[in-house]
Amino acid sequence: MLFRPGALVAATMLFGLPASAEEIVRISGWGGSEVAIVNGLLTNVLAEKLAEEGIRVKYEPVDGDYSQFIINGLSAGTAPDLFYVDTFWARSVFSAGQAAPVTNDVSGFAANLLTAFTYDGKLYSTPKDFNTLAIHFNKDIFDDAGVGYPSDDDTWTTLQEKLVAVNKSLPEVDGLCVVPEYARFGAFALSTGWSPFDARGKTVLDKRFRRAFDFYTGLVKSGAAVMAADAGHSWTGGCLASERAAVAIEGAWILSALRDSAPNMNLGTVRMPKDPESSKRGNIVFSVGWTVNAASKVSKAAAKVAELLTTEEAQQWVLEQGLALPSRTSLNDNPWLRGGQPEQIASRVVLEGLSDDHVMPYFFGDVGGSWMQPINAALNSVILGEEDANTALLSAQSAFDRMLAK
Amino acid sequence: MMASMPAAEVSPSRRRLPAGALRRRQLAASAWVYLAFLAVATIMAGTFVLAFIASLKVDPLERPFRIYFDQLNPAAWVAAARLGREGAGDALWGGLAPGANVHFSVTYAAPADARIVEPRAEIPRRRPGSGIAAALMRHYAADYASIALRSSSSATKQARDKRGIRQGWQARTFVYEITYRSDRHNGPWIERTPVNLTAPTSQTLIDSPISPSRSERRGRLLSWDNITPGALGLIFNNYRRVISETADLQTGKSLIGSWLGNSLAIATGRLVLTLVVASLAGYALARLKFRGSRLLFAAALFSMTIPAQVTFASNYLIFRDLSLLNTPWSVIVVFVASANVLLMKQFFEGFPREIEEAAIVDGANRFQVFCKIVLPNAKPALLVNAILAFQGAWNDFFWPLVLITSPPEALTIQVGLLSLRRSFGGVQGDWGLVLAGAFISIVPVVILFVLFQRHIVSTEFAKGTT
Numbered sequence: 001m002l003f004r005p006g007a008l009v010a011a012t013m014l015f016g017l018p019a020s021a022e023e024i025v026r027i028s029g030w031g032g033s034e035v036a037i038v039n040g041l042l043t044n045v046l047a048e049k050l051a052e053e054g055i056r057v058k059y060e061p062v063d064g065d066y067s068q069f070i071i072n073g074l075s076a077g078t079a080p081d082l083f084y085v086d087t088f089w090a091r092s093v094f095s096a097g098q099a100a101p102v103t104n105d106v107s108g109f110a111a112n113l114l115t116a117f118t119y120d121g122k123l124y125s126t127p128k129d130f131n132t133l134a135i136h137f138n139k140d141i142f143d144d145a146g147v148g149y150p151s152d153d154d155t156w157t158t159l160q161e162k163l164v165a166v167n168k169s170l171p172e173v174d175g176l177c178v179v180p181e182y183a184r185f186g187a188f189a190l191s192t193g194w195s196p197f198d199a200r201g202k203t204v205l206d207k208r209f210r211r212a213f214d215f216y217t218g219l220v221k222s223g224a225a226v227m228a229a230d231a232g233h234s235w236t237g238g239c240l241a242s243e244r245a246a247v248a249i250e251g252a253w254i255l256s257a258l259r260d261s262a263p264n265m266n267l268g269t270v271r272m273p274k275d276p277e278s279s280k281r282g283n284i285v286f287s288v289g290w291t292v293n294a295a296s297k298v299s300k301a302a303a304k305v306a307e308l309l310t311t312e313e314a315q316q317w318v319l320e321q322g323l324a325l326p327s328r329t330s331l332n333d334n335p336w337l338r339g340g341q342p343e344q345i346a347s348r349v350v351l352e353g354l355s356d357d358h359v360m361p362y363f364f365g366d367v368g369g370s371w372m373q374p375i376n377a378a379l380n381s382v383i384l385g386e387e388d389a390n391t392a393l394l395s396a397q398s399a400f401d402r403m404l405a406k
Numbered sequence: 407m408m409a410s411m412p413a414a415e416v417s418p419s420r421r422r423l424p425a426g427a428l429r430r431r432q433l434a435a436s437a438w439v440y441l442a443f444l445a446v447a448t449i450m451a452g453t454f455v456l457a458f459i460a461s462l463k464v465d466p467l468e469r470p471f472r473i474y475f476d477q478l479n480p481a482a483w484v485a486a487a488r489l490g491r492e493g494a495g496d497a498l499w500g501g502l503a504p505g506a507n508v509h510f511s512v513t514y515a516a517p518a519d520a521r522i523v524e525p526r527a528e529i530p531r532r533r534p535g536s537g538i539a540a541a542l543m544r545h546y547a548a549d550y551a552s553i554a555l556r557s558s559s560s561a562t563k564q565a566r567d568k569r570g571i572r573q574g575w576q577a578r579t580f581v582y583e584i585t586y587r588s589d590r591h592n593g594p595w596i597e598r599t600p601v602n603l604t605a606p607t608s609q610t611l612i613d614s615p616i617s618p619s620r621s622e623r624r625g626r627l628l629s630w631d632n633i634t635p636g637a638l639g640l641i642f643n644n645y646r647r648v649i650s651e652t653a654d655l656q657t658g659k660s661l662i663g664s665w666l667g668n669s670l671a672i673a674t675g676r677l678v679l680t681l682v683v684a685s686l687a688g689y690a691l692a693r694l695k696f697r698g699s700r701l702l703f704a705a706a707l708f709s710m711t712i713p714a715q716v717t718f719a720s721n722y723l724i725f726r727d728l729s730l731l732n733t734p735w736s737v738i739v740v741f742v743a744s745a746n747v748l749l750m751k752q753f754f755e756g757f758p759r760e761i762e763e764a765a766i767v768d769g770a771n772r773f774q775v776f777c778k779i780v781l782p783n784a785k786p787a788l789l790v791n792a793i794l795a796f797q798g799a800w801n802d803f804f805w806p807l808v809l810i811t812s813p814p815e816a817l818t819i820q821v822g823l824l825s826l827r828r829s830f831g832g833v834q835g836d837w838g839l840v841l842a843g844a845f846i847s848i849v850p851v852v853i854l855f856v857l858f859q860r861h862i863v864s865t866e867f868a869k870g871t872t
Contacts, residue, residue: 031825031829032536032537032829033540035536036534036536036540039541039655058656059655059656060812060813062812063826063828063829064824073811076722076731078731078732078811078812080812144624235833242835243624255535256536257536257834259536260534260535260536260836261835263530263532263622263629264622266623
């Protein structure tokens with residue numbers, strides 16, 4: 001066949017015209033397991049629809065400090081057109097007028113995911129997915145130790161007894177790796193009925209908080225746990241993956257980490273233990289939302305991409321890949337969630353965490369993530385034995401009083 | 407006057423040694439000095455060598471640290487080459503391709519009173535959990551390959567039990583055959599062939615062509631990430647992964663390649679700019695007498711005391727307003743030239759003034775003197791400046807981190823390494839890949855030093871700095 005440059009130019013012009021009308025939407029989110037989710041959606045599920053809308057998506061995952069990346073980018077005018085915001089720092093973006101309100105119908109989303117994304121009565125982010133905490137455990141360790149598996153009926157006390165028994169039977173294994181962070185401890189505090197903010201908007205570290213605090217910080221002393229850092233890990237899932245600990249308190253995000261570091265683990269997942277006094281469960285909801293950059297030149301197209309990324313069809317694909325949990329309530333009955341595979345069970349349990357007795361979003365109003373600092377400092381100093389609980393909690397209470405004095 | 411003392415009365419420490427003993431003592435002293443130097447060199451180079459060894463390992467953090475493992479074991483290289491050839495006809499890089507017929511043998515041992523059972527073998531569908539590999543992986547060996555036990559044989563081996571007592575253990579060797587399924591003969595080439603073997607903990611694996619990647623389920627399950635690696639695929643698996651698993655999702659191009667290219671462009675740009683500015687400014691400060699020259703010199707000196715972080719915000723805003731953020735130009739021009747200027751000034755001040763005056767008498771103007779007389783003679787100082795500027799730009803972390811944040815392919819190698827650390831090193835614990843990336847990042851600077859080491863270590867360096 002002869003090469004005909006003229007024909008090629010004509011064809012290029014003909015087919016090239018619609019391409020030139022394309023709107024390019026830059027989107028970004030964090031790296032890690034998120035890359036597979038977003039890229040999979042864009043290439044496997046939404047490619048045709050995006051083409052129909054005349055939108056080309058340029059996806060830029062960020063492996064660095066994501067919040068810093070976005071906040072710097074928004075200040076400098078280099079932020080992408082569509083990006084994630086996490087519930088606990090979303091307010092700083094909304095209050096600075098850097099996000100465009102979401103105008104889509106969001107009636108299909110779980111109501112308790114929308115709280116943190118609402119500011120001044122307007123919704124500024126479309127919930128992408130969510131997570132709650134659950135107890136993930138290594139069945140082989142419990143089998144070898146001759147200790148019964150953790151169960152949905154466990155209270156703090158019975159779970160602690162099981163963890164101590166595991167450590168006694170298998171000294172090389174610890175029950176749990178604890179981290180001195182509200183992001184894990186908070187679920188225990190909430191189960192007592194304590195709330196981060198009382199009716200006057202103050203944080204009061206009352207007797208209920210103290211009970212949960214004493215339990216959590218006492219896990220190490222009782223032999224049920226070890227500090228994660230002392231075990232050479234930065235999170236509870238790292239200890240579980242390396243078979244150093246029998247259980248981990250994490251969300252469904254642990255599944256992607258286990259695929260890399262312990263792909264064959266005989267994994268079990270149950271709900272968070274109940275407070276033995278109140279017989280209630282507490283949990284924290286972690287969520288991320290798609291947010292349109294208010295300064296974007298293609299904000300309409302960006303909003304359309306956000307809408308497509310969170311449609312029921314898209315979320316069903318994400319769910320069935322075992323990648324994340326949907327934010328749309330209609331997918332709660334999806335058949336995939338009733339399966340018996342460890343990943344399906346873990347996802348189901350994490351989904352059920354949304355309807356625990358005392359569930360709060362990982363969100364601290366206008367104060368933002370710094371609200372957690374006094375509690376984290378108190379947990380750390382008591383677990384390390386640097387201070388007693390009385391002193392540490394007095395300091396924390398003073399810090400909250402100062403922080404919320406306005 | 408002191409009377410001479412008989413030799414017998416001289417204290418032993420002051421007595422002259424026989425020549426042979428003196429020679430031995432000198433040799434011993436030399437040997438100790440030599441060993442001391444060797445020890446220092448080993449400690450200095452040893453950390454580097456250990457880090458490189460660790461970068462080859464599946465788990466660089468393993469404790470205790472071993473220096474004898476498959477990636478450094480010639481027997482494993484030979485086995486990996488055979489497995490790669492049987493898997494895809496490629497003894498170097500291996501894989502699994504249509505027509506593959508791989509034989510993989512494992513030997514388990516157990517005390518005489520225990521029974522050795524056949525391990526349950528499977529080719530798992532191993533999905534990467536994170537990073538770009540999770541998004542890019544399309545083909546899984548589990549969809550195309552089958553595994554079956556081909557033969558087994560028994561033997562007795564001498565082994566030590568837990569108490570260290572030698573006794574005869576029974577051993578059984580199982581040979582598995584992994585084949586590319588005949589009904590999928592048009593299937594793709596697949597990079598990795600993972601295998602899982604599950605057996606009771608009462609029996610121990612004592613031999614396999616290549617070692618398992620990890621032991622899971624408290625010793626019940628042995629897991630190989632890839633049994634058809636090929637020799638180079640086995641040794642440089644982390645290096646292969648850091649190139650293939652850091653790819654741009656849109657173009658498929660390796661990100662680490664882009665990062666190296668960006669660093670090279672930025673370092674070269676900064677080198678050129680440094681040479682131009684430093685030589686012109688250094689010459690002006692050394693030779694030209696103008697109002698405020700002393701003040702300018704003092705300002706240049708003072709500017710060396712200001713950390714980059716102090717000027718970060720103002721520089722950032724200027725680059726934002728010039729629309730230079732996220733471009734290499736911002737990092738090229740945001741350099742502190744004071745040190746380089748002073749280096750050149752010092753050199754020019756030492757340059758004989760008479761030569762310049764002779765040129766001026768011959769009719770040359772100041773710029774001609776600079777270009778045609780001074781600069782050609784300033785090669786040592788220029789070379790030192792160039793090397794320092796290149797190395798400084800290559801290793802710079804702060805400014806690229808602040809000024810270039812997106813897209814991912816626009817980063818420099820040093821910031822890219824941070825991205826690798828966050829993506830693979832944190833909760834994933836995949837430090838082998840991060841270390842491999844770090845070693846790739848030093849290659850250009852090592853090449854630079856190898857090429858110019860003669861100039862760096864010779865007296866030329868002294869000429870430039872004094």
